Amino acid sequence: MAKVVIMGAGVSGHTASTFLRKWLEDEHEVVVVTPNSKWNWIPSNIWVGVGEMTKEEVTFDLAPVYEKAGITYKQAKAVSINPNGGKDEEKPYITIEYTDPSKEGESENVTYDYLINATGPKLNFGATEGLGPDGGHTVSVCTADHATHANQELQKCIERMKKGEELKFLIGTGHGMCTCQGAAFEYIFNIDHTLREAGVRDKATLTWISNESFLGDFGIGGLHIKRGGYAASSKLFAESIYAERDVGWIIGAHVNKVEEGKAHYELLDGTMGVEEFDFSMLIPPFAGVGLKAYDKDGTDITDQMFAPNGLMKVDADYTPKAYEEWKASDWPATYQTPSHKNIFSIGIAFAPPHLISKPMKSPNGTPINPTPPRTGMPSAMIGKAVAQSITDMINGAPEPTHTARMSEMGAACVASTGKGIFNGTAAALTVFPVVPDFEKYPGLGRDLDYTFGEIGLAGHWIKNILHYMFIWKAKLKPGWALIPE
Amino acid sequence: MAAVNENQSSHVKHIEPYTPEFETMVPTGIVKFLRTCVLWQIVRFIAINIKMTIVILKSHH
Numbered sequence: 001m002a003k004v005v006i007m008g009a010g011v012s013g014h015t016a017s018t019f020l021r022k023w024l025e026d027e028h029e030v031v032v033v034t035p036n037s038k039w040n041w042i043p044s045n046i047w048v049g050v051g052e053m054t055k056e057e058v059t060f061d062l063a064p065v066y067e068k069a070g071i072t073y074k075q076a077k078a079v080s081i082n083p084n085g086g087k088d089e090e091k092p093y094i095t096i097e098y099t100d101p102s103k104e105g106e107s108e109n110v111t112y113d114y115l116i117n118a119t120g121p122k123l124n125f126g127a128t129e130g131l132g133p134d135g136g137h138t139v140s141v142c143t144a145d146h147a148t149h150a151n152q153e154l155q156k157c158i159e160r161m162k163k164g165e166e167l168k169f170l171i172g173t174g175h176g177m178c179t180c181q182g183a184a185f186e187y188i189f190n191i192d193h194t195l196r197e198a199g200v201r202d203k204a205t206l207t208w209i210s211n212e213s214f215l216g217d218f219g220i221g222g223l224h225i226k227r228g229g230y231a232a233s234s235k236l237f238a239e240s241i242y243a244e245r246d247v248g249w250i251i252g253a254h255v256n257k258v259e260e261g262k263a264h265y266e267l268l269d270g271t272m273g274v275e276e277f278d279f280s281m282l283i284p285p286f287a288g289v290g291l292k293a294y295d296k297d298g299t300d301i302t303d304q305m306f307a308p309n310g311l312m313k314v315d316a317d318y319t320p321k322a323y324e325e326w327k328a329s330d331w332p333a334t335y336q337t338p339s340h341k342n343i344f345s346i347g348i349a350f351a352p353p354h355l356i357s358k359p360m361k362s363p364n365g366t367p368i369n370p371t372p373p374r375t376g377m378p379s380a381m382i383g384k385a386v387a388q389s390i391t392d393m394i395n396g397a398p399e400p401t402h403t404a405r406m407s408e409m410g411a412a413c414v415a416s417t418g419k420g421i422f423n424g425t426a427a428a429l430t431v432f433p434v435v436p437d438f439e440k441y442p443g444l445g446r447d448l449d450y451t452f453g454e455i456g457l458a459g460h461w462i463k464n465i466l467h468y469m470f471i472w473k474a475k476l477k478p479g480w481a482l483i484p485e
Numbered sequence: 486m487a488a489v490n491e492n493q494s495s496h497v498k499h500i501e502p503y504t505p506e507f508e509t510m511v512p513t514g515i516v517k518f519l520r521t522c523v524l525w526q527i528v529r530f531i532a533i534n535i536k537m538t539i540v541i542l543k544s545h546h
Contacts, residue, residue, distance in 0.1 A: 240511055
């Protein structure tokens with residue numbers, strides 16, 4: 001009998017745990033440890049942030065779903081890993097602290113035969129002074145609760161504009177090393193759409209601020225889309241929608257401090273600036289959740305298993321190298337940790353070998369460059385591949401049997417630019433592969449036959465359908481396993 | 486005084502010469518119309534879903 005423990009119940013962890021339970025015989029145990037009581041379909045938080053959806057429409061309780069599936073569910077946060085056992089325990093284990101109100105603060109050691117780290121990101125608002133909704137001066141759409149608060153503040157602004165005030169909106173990334181530019185892109189254009197619907201768009205100045213060196217980088221170094229016989233850079237299309245919707249932009253920016261109504265930033269050329277705002281949503285940078293690792297005798301081995309950013313090392317090539325020497329093969333394939341064959345790390349929790357976008361610094365030495373995004377589709381595919389590998393290993397395979405390298409997989413993304421069944425739009429795009437492979441696709445790095453994008457009502461219909469479809473899948477309703485990641 | 490060409494200009498009249506917005510491409514009126522033309526978008530809905538399905542299938546190893 002084997003016991004598989006999955007830390008985390010986001011897109012990646014939930015996919016892994018539910019497929020493991022589906023594929024493993026009943027004698028094997030699947031355990032999910034997550035501090036959250038609810039699952040959140042994060043892509044729709046954008047719509048919560050503009051009042052088009054409620055928190056209840058983007059979340060559901062995990063306990064009944066896991067009970068129905070036969071998954072042991074512990075509402076707790078993992079604080080440390082003992083991959084070689086401990087003084088009083090031969091088997092490897094994790095230490096958890098319960099967040100379940102009935103056991104809050106209680107500690108427990110949970111042994112495992114296989115461990116998946118799917119803990120996702122720590123929303124590192126603390127990396128920028130004054131950033132974030134808790135004690136800071138900006139709102140957030142990273143969680144359903146944050147997005148609910150963001151909408152409350154947005155609605156106050158709309159009321160002020162209806163009374164004739166002119167207000168400034170600043171949306172983007174709140175640090176030089178953020179990812180998730182796509183989410184901020186969706187939010188600024190949904191705000192634009194909402195303000196137009198409210199009849200107050202003429203009272204608003206919308207400004208984008210991000211760490212991208214060019215609009216349309218999105219953390220993946222941009223992409224090229226065929227149009228009119230040309231392969232056009234995403235820079236052209238991104239600038240086009242900003243220009244069309246009268247959204248100004250500041251790029252190559254590291255926001256280093258936020259005060260009431262002001263964001264201070266440094267640009268790639270080393271100059272400093274201040275942008276005033278009445279409403280601001282800035283994405284925080286991500287870090288690992290802060291897991292520690294200890295050897296059997298209690299020695300701290302955290303830096304052996306984790307990168308300095310707190311993300312877990314896997315089968316990637318972490319050799320420091322210049323951008324010109326990066327290869328597609330640097331990226332992990334099996335997500336197995338090099339030190340322990342029974343530990344895997346998936347989704348945002350694994351440490352990328354390097355950025356996807358080109359590293360850039362200001363003359364002051366400040367890194368200002370997007371970090372690699374791990375969006376829903378790749379995260380889910382990685383989770384499923386690891387679940388398949390672990391299932392096969394439990395059944396006798398000596399090594400992982402499935403791979404999901406981001407330089408060999410594509411991603412389909414739908415970025416909403418306004419909700420409305422007949423007047424909404426979204427940018428529907430695919431990129432293949434996610435991480436460009438300049439050896440296989442010299443020049444542009446991607447397969448132009450499978451990289452495409454367009455804006456329209458169809459994209460919005462797709463995004464709407466995906467909302468209901470992926471929540472259906474996550475709730476393990478009939479046919480859930482047939483819905484592709 | 487020349488009449489304003491609303492068809493071409495209504496969605497771009499906020500753009501000022503020699504600004505970043507002036508130096509990029511903006512959609513023509515027909516492109517904007519087609520984005521929310523239900524009949525055309527039904528065709529695009531089918532096409533996009535086919536393309537996405539192919540990419541999803543190509544991505545699973």
